[in-house]
Amino acid sequence: MLLRHTPKEITDRKILTINPAKTCQPIGAMYAALGIHNCLPHSHGSQGCCAYHRSTLTRHYKEPVMAATSSFTEGASVFGGQANLVQAIDNIFTIYEPDVIAVHTTCLSETIGDDIPQIARKAEADGKIPPGKYVIHVNTPSYVGTHVTGFAGMTKAMVDYFAESAGKKINQINIIPGYVEPSDMEEIRRIAEVMGVRTVLFPDTSGVLNRPQTGKYDMFPPGGVTVEALKSTGNSQATIALGQLASGPAARALDSKCKVPCEILDLPIGLKATDRFVDTLRRTAGTDVPDTINIERGRLLDIITDMHQYFYGKKVALAGDPDQLIALTEFLVSIDMWPIHIVSGTVDKDFQARIKEITQYVPHPVNVGIPGDLFLLHQWIKNEPVDLLVGNTYMKYISRDEDIPLVRFGFPVLDRIGHGYFPTVGYRGGMRLLEKILDVLLDRQDRDAKEESFELVM
Amino acid sequence: MSATVFDERRNQIHRKGDTPFDLACDKDSLAGAVSQRACVFCGSRVVLYPIADALHLVHGPIGCAAYTWDIRGALSSGPELHRLSFSTDLRERDIIFGGEDKLYRALIELIDRHAPQAAFVYSTCIVGIIGDDLEGVSRRVEKEKGIPVIPVQSEGFKGNKRAGYHAACRAMFRLTGSGGTSAISAKSINILGDFNLAGELWIIRRYYERMGIEVVANVTGDGRVADLQRAHGAALNVVQCSGSTMDLAKMMQAEYGTPFLRVSYFGVEDMAESLYTVARFFEDLDPEIVSRTRELVKEELESLYPELEKYRSALAGKKAAIYVGGAFKAFSLIKAFRLVGMDVVLVGSQTGTKEDYQELYEITDRGTVIVDDTNPLELSSFLQDRHVDVFVGGVKERPIAYKLGVGFCDHNHERKTVLAGFQGMLNFAKEVHSSVMSPVWRFVPRHTTNSTPGSEEPASVPERLTAAGGA
Incomplete structure (x- = not known):
């Protein structure tokens, strides 16, 4: 029992996080920045931060993850990190030659009060930023928000630094995909393309963190949204933002900066949320929903029809990020499963109310922990067991100890593959999620069946 | 490609045989370099965390605890307390008003619930800046709870991983000397x-x-x-x-x-x-x-040699590259590769000392590249130029090797089999064999467009590196 130290009895905890269901802002900012073409994320702080973020992203994607660091020493933390950052900017543009350096701060540089725009201006005045190259930034102190807000902040920085309004709208729609996998970003773009909608998708980590084996190592892979495309977002007809927390700030910034109206939707996970996404695309772009999409929807519905008895009344415990959890909970409820324990380390003021609304007809009390952690989730499970766990790799301890099947979903997934390549958004993503859920549930049923009731056909 | 090496780093790279050996090392990483190094806290955490019946509380923002949660699969035959992640999860308020009270209450709660034999309290960057008195809080809790509560001075910015090892050693040293030793054998x-x-x-x-x-x-x-x-x-x-x-x-x-x-x-x-x-x-x-x-x-x-022979015959003449945290491990790896007939063409470390590199220089063959605190661009150019067949490194290096179509062996946190001991040598050979001889490389473009790797003349080290050695 790896978690034998977790007692069943729940005591009120206000000062401690045990087995977190979140991590800190900078990694989210780094992930978002990797979704800009020819961009080197830069961590303004100690070396460790950058090494940890790169290692975690590398373990999650099994891909090279490039980012530079200001390599703070004791001196820098006393006298400020200006000299380090100016030198870093110079070195990066000289040797690695990216188009963009995307700086995020850390708790260290925030607390000593480094002013990134001022330092960037100094670097520019000193001639360290070549013409046509950019240094953008976001403040991501680790003691505020979580990886989700770090992602949201860097995505908003793309608007703050790049979006321009020429006064004349062009025929394209911005899509902000939210804190999702490269495969999801690809799928969202595909759906828009199939519907004949011209889009700018940002950030876009597809082609960056799900690269093919080519026998070559490129420091800057072919994927990512270009600076040119980011600039054009100010002239788009509209913005569709997916995920209130991860995409909302950038969408609203674009609205106020360039008067691009936005609609902020849930992540398109599951039938209903994807319906809303497709419908919004259709309305915004004034197109029709093509057969391809209708067929995909029909197939998803067909799987639910064929297998609905296996979903009926199955209790589920979930952990992850609010944007994902809202959509996922809705999906599970819509197929008659009962999400009864839901935990996120990320605070979102509307979360509790949304989950209550979505689960109001679930015939079982629903625990919502926000902010919560996996220690609390495990205690809830000990008190009220479930049939299925959905969450990141850290849930495998609970899965093993309590002997409950786990569908890996969210960040990070350190021990399985697939998330980089196969989406969970859209109708096809919904089909994949159902396949994963059914696989573990039916494997469990097969494993536990008595010999006389072991069935061939299910 | 001429720009893959920073000017400032040229004296941290050396090709044996070119010039007198004088490798620069023990330097702070260059700001802006994509360094593979970690921080003080990381060093302390990896050393102390396998102590399985102690409480390990990270005093800092959540990231420091999240990224080091069960970081390297250190096994315990008993308690598993070390596999949980405990953090004071400092928030903005704590940064302004100080985190000492939070730390105190966290320690009391955890010690009451988990009854550990001792508690290690890790300091992080931010704690070093806001100046929480870890020593004071620890003393107070130690007195109240009657177990050793030991602060680990591991603020991330106060050096590299090696400084973290030192902080960990100081922390452990405080535990020694207090237990009874009468029953201990002279041997x-x-x-x-x-x-x-x-x-x-x-x-x-x-x-x-x-x-x-x-x-x-x-x-x-x-x-x-x-x-x-x-x-x-x-x-x-x-x-x-x-x-x-x-x-x-x-x-x-x-x-x-x-x-x-x-x-x-x-x-x-x-x-x-x-x-x-x-x-x-x-x-x-x-x-x-x-x-x-x-x-x-x-x-x-x-029992080992006959088994090993099977791998040796397949691996003889293949080329290996080594990039590890501490240089000491590299010495053994070079010998282990020799035992299976392989050539080490590149060896480097994140934190080697002058003495380490001198020893590496002495035990390597002519032509071997020796490197300190390298980065992905350098690594990838070495791996390609030297037609490496297997690369020994850590988490961040693996995908770079794979993208280039080079085999890989994790000799660090992510090793999955025992690599130490006599049995470990066999496992090591098997692991290297499984990667070097994998059929997957036949499909990799680099290999299909070139002739068989290893069969051609060794490529000369690019000019920029030989020039660097002489600088």
């Missing part, structure tokens, strides 16, 4: 510098036990607080790994007069030599011990 050792990844420490421990030696404390693999407390009762400290626990051995020598020996458990030669060195130490007390050890080594080798 006794502490095992320092093995973290029981994949169960390696258990294998090493059994060798010593077969030699008739009592192992008092495992530092820190499958470690226990009570063992550390009586570690000063051991006759000898046997230290593996370059930086991580050497400081503890030195402190114990100064305080208790405990002598220490440096050993390595990787590769047949070093493994055997380590056991002989320890045996010779106890020869006066036990004249039979050397012959017993010889018997043990013989037994192990007799």
Whole structure:
């Protein structure tokens, strides 16, 4: 029992996080920045931060993850990190030659009060930023928000630094995909393309963190949204933002900066949320929903029809990020499963109310922990067991100890593959999620069946 | 490609045979370089975390605890408290008003619930800046709860990983000296510098036990607080790994007069030599011990060599590259590769010292590139230029090797099989074999467009590197 130290009895905890269901802002900012073409994320702080973020992203994607660091020493933390950052900017543009350096701060540089725009201006005045190259930034102190807000902040920085309004709208729609996998970003773009909608998708980590084996190592892979495309977002007809927390700030910034109206939707996970996404695309772009999409929807519905008895009344415990959890909970409820324990380390003021609304007809009390952690989730499970766990790799301890099947979903997934390549958004993503859920549930049923009731056909 | 090496780094790279050897090292990484190095906190955390019955509380924002949660698969035969992640999860309010009260209450709550044998409280960057008095809070809790509560001064910015090892050693040193030692044999050792990844420490421990030696404390693999407390009762400290626990051995020598020996458990030669060195130490007390050890080594080798031969015949002549955290491990890896007939064409480390590199220089072949604190661009150009078949490195290096179509062996946090001991040599050969000989490389463009790697003349080191060596 790896978690034998977790007692069943729940005591009120206000000062401690045990087995977190979140991590800190900078990694989210780094992930978002990797979704800009020819961009080197830069961590303004100690070396460790950058090494940890790169290692975690590398373990999650099994891909090279490039980012530079200001390599703070004791001196820098006393006298400020200006000299380090100016030198870093110079070195990066000289040797690695990216188009963009995307700086995020850390708790260290925030607390000593480094002013990134001022330092960037100094670097520019000193001639360290070549013409046509950019240094953008976001403040991501680790003691505020979580990886989700770090992602949201860097995505908003793309608007703050790049979006321009020429006064004349062009025929394209911005899509902000939210804190999702490269495969999801690809799928969202595909759906828009199939519907004949011209889009700018940002950030876009597809082609960056799900690269093919080519026998070559490129420091800057072919994927990512270009600076040119980011600039054009100010002239788009509209913005569709997916995920209130991860995409909302950038969408609203674009609205106020360039008067691009936005609609902020849930992540398109599951039938209903994807319906809303497709419908919004259709309305915004004034197109029709093509057969391809209708067929995909029909197939998803067909799987639910064929297998609905296996979903009926199955209790589920979930952990992850609010944007994902809202959509996922809705999906599970819509197929008659009962999400009864839901935990996120990320605070979102509307979360509790949304989950209550979505689960109001679930015939079982629903625990919502926000902010919560996996220690609390495990205690809830000990008190009220479930049939299925959905969450990141850290849930495998609970899965093993309590002997409950786990569908890996969210960040990070350190021990399985697939998330980089196969989406969970859209109708096809919904089909994949159902396949994963059914696989573990039916494997469990097969494993536990008595010999006389072991069935061939299910 | 001429720009892959920073000017400032040219004297941190050397190709053996070109010029007199004078490698620059122990330098702060260049700001803006994509360094593969980590921080002080990381160093402390990896060393201390295998102590399984202690509470490990990270005082800082959540990231520091999240990224080091069960970071390297250090196995325990008993408690698993070390596999949980405890954090004070400092928020903006705490940064303004200080986190001492939060830390105090967190410690009390955790000690009451989990009854650990001791508590380690890790300092992080931010704690160093806001100036929380870890020492004071720890003393207070120690008094109230009656267990050792030890602050680990591991603020991330105060150096690199090696400084973290030092902080960890200082923390452990505070535990030593307090336990009873009367029952400890005169033929006794502490095992320092093995973290029981994949169960390696258990294998090493059994060798010593077969030699008739009592192992008092495992530092820190499958470690226990009570063992550390009586570690000063051991006759000898046997230290593996370059930086991580050497400081503890030195402190114990100064305080208790405990002598220490440096050993390595990787590769047949070093493994055997380590056991002989320890045996010779106890020869006066036990004249039979050397012959017993010889018997043990013989037994192990007799079963190992025929097995190893299978891999050696396939691997002979292939080329290896090594980039590890501490340089000490590289010495053993070079010998291990030689044993299976492979050539090491590149060797480097994140935190090697002048002495480490001098020793590397002495044991490598002419033409080998030696490098300190490298980065992905340099690494990838070396791997390609030298037609490397297998790369030994860590988490961040693996996908770079794979993208280039180069085999890989994780000799660090993510090793999945025992690589130490005699059995470990066989596993190592098997792991290298499984990657080097994998059919997947046949499909990789680099290999399909070129002739068979390794069959052609070794590419000369690019001009920029030879020029660098002379600078």
